[in-house]
Every structure is written in structure tokens, then in C-alpha cells.
Amino acid sequence: MARSLTATLLMLGALAVSSPLLAHHGNAAFQDKPTILKDAKVTSFAWSNPHSLIEFDAKDDKGKIQHWVVETAAPQALVLIGWTKSSLQPGDVITVTTYQAKTGVPAGRLQKIVLADGSELHDTQLGAEGGGKARYNNPDGETPGVKKQ
Numbered sequence: 001m002a003r004s005l006t007a008t009l010l011m012l013g014a015l016a017v018s019s020p021l022l023a024h025h026g027n028a029a030f031q032d033k034p035t036i037l038k039d040a041k042v043t044s045f046a047w048s049n050p051h052s053l054i055e056f057d058a059k060d061d062k063g064k065i066q067h068w069v070v071e072t073a074a075p076q077a078l079v080l081i082g083w084t085k086s087s088l089q090p091g092d093v094i095t096v097t098t099y100q101a102k103t104g105v106p107a108g109r110l111q112k113i114v115l116a117d118g119s120e121l122h123d124t125q126l127g128a129e130g131g132g133k134a135r136y137n138n139p140d141g142e143t144p145g146v147k148k149q
Helices: 002-023 075-080
Strands: 035-046 053-059 065-071 093-100 107-114 120-122
Touching (some): 035 065, 053 093
Antiparallel strands (some): 035 093
């Protein structure tokens, strides 16, 4: 009896300690409906772990510039769908589709980016209509299942 009680307590303790790690990868902090930000200007792109970060400036509904930051997957995951360290450069003008933070701050989880030439870069965690395919997967620039806007 004492052994099973000890084992149960150890298992419960391990679950209690590990639950915050699992919570990190949830999407509860983000809205369910995506927000689309047009004519956003990239200010920085951090190719980093555990999430790459894209910072950009975009106008709000009243025309005021807001500084946004959106997270993507880790570089190892982004490489698998065609991203590189130089996929985004400061000054690039993009359209961002993101799941904004529920708090309303200008931050979110990336769904996709449409570059000035119409090509798209997708995130891996929340997916997208193109199945996560990126512009670098095909030498001709076309990605199956993704329509240019």
C-alpha cells in the first residue's frame, strides 16, 4: 500500500511539474478568428528558438501606426517548409494574417504572410490553406493549392 501511494504521489508530482511545459504550446492565448494586416512594414525578423519572431509596423483602424510582433515556429520547423534566415528583411512590405492575442495587444501567432510579389510564407503550427507550403518549395515560384492574392 505504501509503495503504491508513493508511486501515485510521484506520478502526480511529475504531472504537476510538467503541465506548464505542455501549456506553452497551447493556442488559448490567441483569438480564433484571424486578423489581416495589409501594407505592414517589416522592422525585424529574429531567426531564433523556441519561436522565430517577426516585428512590423501596421496601421490600425484609425490610421495610427502600431508596432506588432508575431511568433512563428522554431527555425528547424520553418526550414522544412522553405523559410530561410533571409526570408524577411527590414523594409519588406507584407500582408500578415495572424491570430491576435486575446488581450488585444498588437501581438499574435502567425498564420501566413503574403509578400509584395504575391508569394506566401506559412507557419506550421496553425497551418493554412496551402498545407504549410512556402514559396521556396518550387523553383517556378508556384505553390500547389495556394492562390496568389
